[in-house]
């Protein structure tokens with residue numbers, strides 16, 4: 001993609017309304033624009049990151065055995081009356097009346113709708129287990145939307161729903177999602193800490209929040225460093241191996257991890273040796289719940305068990321804040337110059353900087369490098385504009401692509417280009433071919 005043609009309306013000034021780094025940087029890098037309070041439009045750079053995160057979430061849900069569907073954003077009030085949540089949800093629910101005076105709502109979550117779909121179609125334990133998920137916009141009329149996409153009113157969420165014949169099977173489903181979450185966040189370059197949590201309006205008595213570490217996070221976290229040291233990606237997780245999956249869950253849940261609300265300094269000191277005590281800040285990016293028959297009973301999701309009697313199914317729900325993660329990752333990974341994208345979610349892998357667009361030789365070399373990278377399947381943003389080098393460097397640092405490939409007339413005379421790693425700041429001069437080999441690897 002040529003930057004001269006790319007729609008990336010960067011801002012030089014720091015927007016006054018943005019209180020935290022990710023909000024400031026997302027506005028300055030031209031990733032999003034506010035449409036109204038807590039509601040955002042996603043511009044190309046932001047949209048590419050959102051889709052990368054969504055795809056990692058999708059791949060890990062699929063790998064864990066969940067099946068993707070798509071439910072609507074607008075729901076009928078009827079099902080929510082059956083579960084009792086139409087009144088409970090209060091002002092946080094955006095209520096809409098259609099032209100026939102029917103009461104509708106913009107879904108804040110989908111337990112009712114998915115349970116109804118299940119109830120209409122599944123009648124026997126033989127069709128279990130099932131786990132269905134979708135990735136869809138939600139609306140919650142938060143009292144105080146703030147911090148940009150981190151606490152929006154409209155936000156993008158992955159929500160999965162598991163259906164099982166009994167509690168033991170339900171726990172297996174919960175464990176699979178627990179481990180899938182650890183892996184999902186690790187793939188995005190994040191350290192996620194699962195913590196026992198309250199269930200709030202979703203309900204149930206078993207629940208974990210997943211908190212990623214970021215110095216600017218909303219919650220204070222206290223945990224055993226063993227949680228942070230566990231190598232999830234290297235552990236060779238096989239989702240079909242229920243025993244191994246349960247073992248990983250047990251390992252995490254047996255170690256101390258609390259947010260400030262539940263932290264107990266005396267217990268922390270008693271349970272975790274000093275060298276292993278970790279204190280920091282974090283952001284909630286996922287929340288999983290097991291709530292048994294809370295929705296299956298009122299909505300009639302019953303199946304015939306092996307002995308022929310009907311039982312309500314055991315359910316859980318599993319949320320990941322996909323749009324919140326865009327801000328969360330920036331909070332976890334930035335410096336004074338801008339964003340530092342982990343490679344897996346970066347909008348482009350390489351920023352190709354033409355230091356002298358008015359020079360025909362340099363421009364020809366950049367065009368050739370651009371073509372070769374594209375042919376090798378490398379996503380590249382080519383700054384082909386006739387602008388000052390200083391401005392190009394500053395913008396490339398701001399948007400945080402993992403690699404910068406800097407091409408200028410002087411280097412080309414000596415047969416070299418410069419490769420800069422955004423995260424470490426390390427720069428290296430090397431031949432064009434060597435640079436291409438490095439980036440295509």
Ligand code: 5CA
Nearest residue numbers: 109150151152155159285286287318319321324
């Ligand atoms: N039905 C359950 C699980 S599917 C549920 O809705 N859980 S939740 O309320 O905890 O939301 C799941 C995730 O969505 C949260 O962990 C958070 O990452 C994200 N989220 C919740 N509210 C917002 C919001 N206002 N803005 C951005 N992300 C949000």
